[in-house]
Amino acid sequence: MDFHEISFRVRYAETDQMGVVHHGNYPQYLEMGRTEWLRSYGISYKAMEDNGIILPVVSISLNFKKSAYYDDIIVLRTYLRKKPMVRIEFDYEIYNGEGDLLAEADTVLAFMDAKKNKPIRCPADILEKIGF
Numbered sequence: 001m002d003f004h005e006i007s008f009r010v011r012y013a014e015t016d017q018m019g020v021v022h023h024g025n026y027p028q029y030l031e032m033g034r035t036e037w038l039r040s041y042g043i044s045y046k047a048m049e050d051n052g053i054i055l056p057v058v059s060i061s062l063n064f065k066k067s068a069y070y071d072d073i074i075v076l077r078t079y080l081r082k083k084p085m086v087r088i089e090f091d092y093e094i095y096n097g098e099g100d101l102l103a104e105a106d107t108v109l110a111f112m113d114a115k116k117n118k119p120i121r122c123p124a125d126i127l128e129k130i131g132f
Contacts, residue, residue: 003077004037007097010072021068026094027060030105033078034090041129053123055109058087062105066096073097083132084122086111 014025035045048055068074074094081089092105111120 003079003093004033004040005075005077006033006036007073007075008032010068010070010074012070015070019070021070021072023062023064026062026103026105027057029074029076029094030060030078030090030092030107033076033092034107034109037078037080037090043126043129048126049114052114053120054112054114055088056112058108058110060105060107062103064103066100066102068094068096068102074102075099080130081106084111084127084130086119086121088122 010021014021016022038045045055074096077093077095079091079093081091087108087110089108090106092103092107093101094103094105096102111122112118113120
């Protein structure tokens with residue numbers, strides 16, 4: 001399965017008193033992953049929003065395996081689960097710099113018309129850009 005990978009360093013503000021990444025930061029990491037996944041196909045969140053399309057998160061699931069710590073390098077792999085329809089579904093794997101699996105996650109987002117606040121089908125130009 002094809003994936004897009006980004007890496008970044010854990011910042012001090014993302015950790016608790018023990019130096020462990022607080023679980024509330026992981027959804028932001030996932031957002032970084034899917035934003036960059038889309039960007040790798042020439043799709044911009046900003047351009048979508050400028051065109052009246054929003055992608056709210058419908059569901060998120062995280063399964064933690066090991067802790068991440070302050071100053072760790074994090075490697076985030078983002079996968080498209082299947083062809084987008086009204087929903088777009090991503091799977092994620094989060095590793096530390098040593099290659100240890102830290103967490104697995106998935107998100108489901110819905111394509112929405114921002115003005116009507118109604119679900120819409122994935123736009124044809126997006127499907128074309130990602131190879132469907």
